[in-house]
Structure formats: structure tokens, C-alpha cells
Amino acid sequence: MKRQSLTLRASALTLIVGWAFTAQADDLNPPSWRLSDPDATVQEWDFKTPTKPLAPDGNIWGSGGGGFVNPFGTPQLTTGTTSPWVPTFAGRSGVYTLASPNDVIDFGIPNEPGGQGQKKMWIQISTFNGGTTFTPDVFISSSSFNGPATVVGSFFMADGWKHITYSVDMTTCPEFEQVHITNFSPVVMGIDQVVIDTICVPEPCTMVALGAAAFAFVRRRRK
Numbered sequence: 001m002k003r004q005s006l007t008l009r010a011s012a013l014t015l016i017v018g019w020a021f022t023a024q025a026d027d028l029n030p031p032s033w034r035l036s037d038p039d040a041t042v043q044e045w046d047f048k049t050p051t052k053p054l055a056p057d058g059n060i061w062g063s064g065g066g067g068f069v070n071p072f073g074t075p076q077l078t079t080g081t082t083s084p085w086v087p088t089f090a091g092r093s094g095v096y097t098l099a100s101p102n103d104v105i106d107f108g109i110p111n112e113p114g115g116q117g118q119k120k121m122w123i124q125i126s127t128f129n130g131g132t133t134f135t136p137d138v139f140i141s142s143s144s145f146n147g148p149a150t151v152v153g154s155f156f157m158a159d160g161w162k163h164i165t166y167s168v169d170m171t172t173c174p175e176f177e178q179v180h181i182t183n184f185s186p187v188v189m190g191i192d193q194v195v196i197d198t199i200c201v202p203e204p205c206t207m208v209a210l211g212a213a214a215f216a217f218v219r220r221r222r223k
Helices: 002-022 205-222
Strands: 041-045 067-069 085-089 092-098 105-112 118-128 138-141 146-148 150-156 162-170 178-180 191-200
Touching: 002 085, 041 105, 085 191, 105 191, 118 178, 178 191
Parallel strands: none
Antiparallel strands: 041 067, 041 191, 085 092, 092 191, 105 178, 118 162, 118 191, 138 146, 138 178, 150 162
16 A cells, blocks of 8 residues: 555656646756846746737746746737748747748747846747757847847757857846847748846846945955
8 A cells, every 4th residue: 555655656757747747848948047136037938729819838936837026017029020830840849930021929028127237138049950060039119228139059959949148148137138139141930939137137247346345344344
């Protein structure tokens, strides 16, 4: 009886672990700083429905494929999205297709009002581009930064889809960012999943000042 109970527990644990992995199958390159600050955010879309505006799938991060943690509001796939949604594409379900720069996937990310320091954004995209080296074009619009994100890594997954990571560094911390994904390449691309992390970090000069203050305090205590 005890052995049977242990077997059932092991089976249940296997199911839970397997479910959790499936829920975020393409969240393969999270930033080292994910949710390391109370004001950091993370949001994931799997595009299970063509509804717009669309909040991240699920209500709790990692619950059944996606979700979000954002204390400043609900992030959304906005009505500015002009890319067509298709139920299936290249072996995956719920995909937006990008055939030209006229096809845009648009996200709105609320953030800390009056945030101090510098903003970092980390964007992961699962895309199908027919095995080519082309990547989706990602642009950021905010009160602090308007321009392209930088590709910091990419690799092909087992099913032929490509995982691409982008990074953005801003000099200040705007309270709202828009992320636009489009396609300037000659091939049609599919977009199956998008994960966006943000965080405000102290400026280097602020860190130096804090370090100097801490050193002076310790020195006074020793005296």
C-alpha cells in the first residue's frame, strides 16, 4: 500500500513537472535578472486566440502557458496589431504571420511611474522563417527610447522553429513601452510566442555613490 502511494506521488510529480515545462516551452533564454526586483515585470503571449486587445495567456505566471507578473497594470497585445492570425502554421497552433512591413504585432507594456535608473528589456520570440537566417524586426517606442532592439542570441529548435533573443537598454525608466514586431525580409514569418521582461536598474554613477557612502559608513563605525 505504501509502495503504491509512493508510485502515485511520483506519477503526480512527473505530471506537474511535465505540465510546467510545457506551459513555457519556448521560454528558453530568460534574463539573469528576471523578477529580481519588486518592480520588474514579465509577460508571455502564446496567441491561443485572435482576440484583440489580448492580455497574456493565463492570469498567473506559468499557469497553463504564459501569464504575466506586472504590478503596474495589464500588458496587452494591442489593436494596433495588423498581422493576420492563423489557427495553424508550420506545425504549431495560434500563429501570427508577417509577410511585409505592413504586418505589425504590437504590444503595450505598463511600467513603474517615475521609475529611477536605467531600463532593461529582454524579448524572446519564437519564429518560423523557412530555415533562413532572417529575423523579425523589433522596434521599441517610449518616452525614453525609440529604435530597434538588438539581437543577442538565436538558435533553431527541434521542430524547425527559431528562438531569438533581443535586448534593449534605455538611459531612463519610462512608465510605458510599446514593442512592435514586423518583417522587412523577403520571406513570410510565423510568430508563435513572445516573452517580454523589463526592469529598472540604478545608474552606474548611482551605484558608485551608494558604494562610497556604504564604505564611509563602515569606516566611521570602525573608528
